[in-house]
Amino acid sequence: MANGPSDQELLQAVQRRDIGAFEQFYDHYGTLVYSLAVKVLEDRILAEDVVQEVFLNLWRNAGKFDSSKGAVRNWLLACTSNRAIDFLRQRQGKTRLDVALDETAYMLTSPDPWGEVVANADSALLSSAMKELPEEQRQTLEMAYFQGMTHSEIADGMAVPLGTVKGRLRLALEKMRVYLESKGIGSGL
Amino acid sequence: MDHGEIQELAPGYALGRLTPEERLRFEPHAAVCPECAMKAREYRMAAAWLPLVVEQETPPLRLKARIMEQARREIGLQNEPAPQHRAEGAPGRRGWFPRRAWSAGSHAPYAVTAALALFVVIGLAVWDLHLYFRTADQSETITQLRESTVIAVARGTNVQPDASGEVVWLEKQGLTVLRVRGLALLPAGKTYQVWLIKDGVPASAGLFEVRDPGTKTEAVISGQPDHGQTLAVTIERAGGVPLPTGDIVLKADL
Numbered sequence: 496m497a498n499g500p501s502d503q504e505l506l507q508a509v510q511r512r513d514i515g516a517f518e519q520f521y522d523h524y525g526t527l528v529y530s531l532a533v534k535v536l537e538d539r540i541l542a543e544d545v546v547q548e549v550f551l552n553l554w555r556n557a558g559k560f561d562s563s564k565g566a567v568r569n570w571l572l573a574c575t576s577n578r579a580i581d582f583l584r585q586r587q588g589k590t591r592l593d594v595a596l597d598e599t600a601y602m603l604t605s606p607d608p609w610g611e612v613v614a615n616a617d618s619a620l621l622s623s624a625m626k627e628l629p630e631e632q633r634q635t636l637e638m639a640y641f642q643g644m645t646h647s648e649i650a651d652g653m654a655v656p657l658g659t660v661k662g663r664l665r666l667a668l669e670k671m672r673v674y675l676e677s678k679g680i681g682s683g684l
Numbered sequence: 685m686d687h688g689e690i691q692e693l694a695p696g697y698a699l700g701r702l703t704p705e706e707r708l709r710f711e712p713h714a715a716v717c718p719e720c721a722m723k724a725r726e727y728r729m730a731a732a733w734l735p736l737v738v739e740q741e742t743p744p745l746r747l748k749a750r751i752m753e754q755a756r757r758e759i760g761l762q763n764e765p766a767p768q769h770r771a772e773g774a775p776g777r778r779g780w781f782p783r784r785a786w787s788a789g790s791h792a793p794y795a796v797t798a799a800l801a802l803f804v805v806i807g808l809a810v811w812d813l814h815l816y817f818r819t820a821d822q823s824e825t826i827t828q829l830r831e832s833t834v835i836a837v838a839r840g841t842n843v844q845p846d847a848s849g850e851v852v853w854l855e856k857q858g859l860t861v862l863r864v865r866g867l868a869l870l871p872a873g874k875t876y877q878v879w880l881i882k883d884g885v886p887a888s889a890g891l892f893e894v895r896d897p898g899t900k901t902e903a904v905i906s907g908q909p910d911h912g913q914t915l916a917v918t919i920e921r922a923g924g925v926p927l928p929t930g931d932i933v934l935k936a937d938l
Contacts, residue, residue, distance in 0.1 A: 512759050514752065531735045543747045547754070554755045557856035572735050577700055590703075605829055621733050639701045640734050646696055646706075664695040671730035 535579035580643030632667040698727035719922035749833040
């Protein structure tokens with residue numbers, strides 16, 4: 496997206512109810528959002544519902560978005576992840592993780608890590624990095640992020656202590672952070 | 685909970701996977717502890733790439749249509765044709781189909797396609813019995829408008845510049861239809877044929893006739909319209925043909 500309006504400009508246009516700008520947001524991020532929803536839910540029909548909800552939430556609440564807190568795409572993906580996990584946990588009869596769709600400010604970062612990630616890494620490289628994690632760390636990370644499991648649920652599922660789960664998550668994310676830094680993606684903090 | 689125990693919640697917090705109780709412990713602490721806040725941001729940075737690891741899958745066309753339709757509805761633009769917008773950086777459309785590809789003697793490259801198209805034609809001969817076309821019935825149109833989503837706008841070419849239409853997804857029926865107006869009546873022995881073209885390869889998607897150019901005509905599109913395809917209408921001999929031979933009269937980019 497080197498040419499054309501930035502996400503910030505598009506967002507401002509969406510705030511003015513510019514349907515064309517909203518369509519561009521969908522064209523830019525629809526596949527990413529849908530793919531994440533499908534991965535979490537393993538159900539394409541439900542994934543469509545999540546995508547619809549996420550984008551219409553953007554459409555309706557663009558005016559409330561504070562760009563100083565982070566990038567729109569991070570917000571879209573965070574909403575997608577949380578909403579998909581909501582559906583998943585509901586389907587499994589579990590309690591919600593209490594992250595409202597429009598209260599994901601805490602998920603936003605500044606500066607925006609996403610631009611660096613996209614600019615400096617590609618999907619295959621990142622997938623390899625994931626595969627290089629020790630099996631138990633990779634599994635823990637997947638259970639947390641893609642299956643929406645809490646520490647306790649992962650501990651029960653893997654039959655390990657709670658502290659072990661927390662440690663594995665920390666190590667997995669530390670390793671990924673080191674990997675990203677080795678690719679020139681610093682924390683910038 | 686001591687500081688170490690709270691800090692152990694930072695990865696889960698970054699992933700958005702804390703229970704409400706855990707979050708209630710972590711957030712107030714991180715608000716006053718730069719070290720824990722820093723940790724959460726670092727872990728969030730690392731977690732930001734996770735969606736990229738996922739195998740990418742293009743969402744179905746109807747999903748975009750549904751979302752845009754709802755957005756338009758919310759600002760009072762219900763049932764207006766979708767404006768043509770291209771994503772920035774999207775490759776520009778080339779000519780929709782190389783003209784040379786269907787001049788005499790150039791069908792060789794499409795030998796395989798022709799064989800497949802033959803099956804399509806045989807299928808069409810059976811399907812043709814079930815194809816329906818109708819002029820606009822007001823009450824039925826209104827009902828369908830409520831349950832339909834415009835996927836793309838079709839425009840007449842210089843052959844029939846007054847023609848126009850929409851590609852519409854009928855959710856209830858699970859059908860995609862081409863709704864047209866302004867197409868000319870054809871002489872006996874001729875029919876309009878719909879094509880779905882992807883990567884320069886056309887596949888027949890139905891036949892229809894126009895009985896009254898002043899009213900709408902609808903044709904069910906067989907096959908699965910998808911992103912990146914072009915829908916085209918040509919004039920062919922009655923019964924259809926395996927590959928397009930006539931000029932395009934109407935076109936829509938899906």
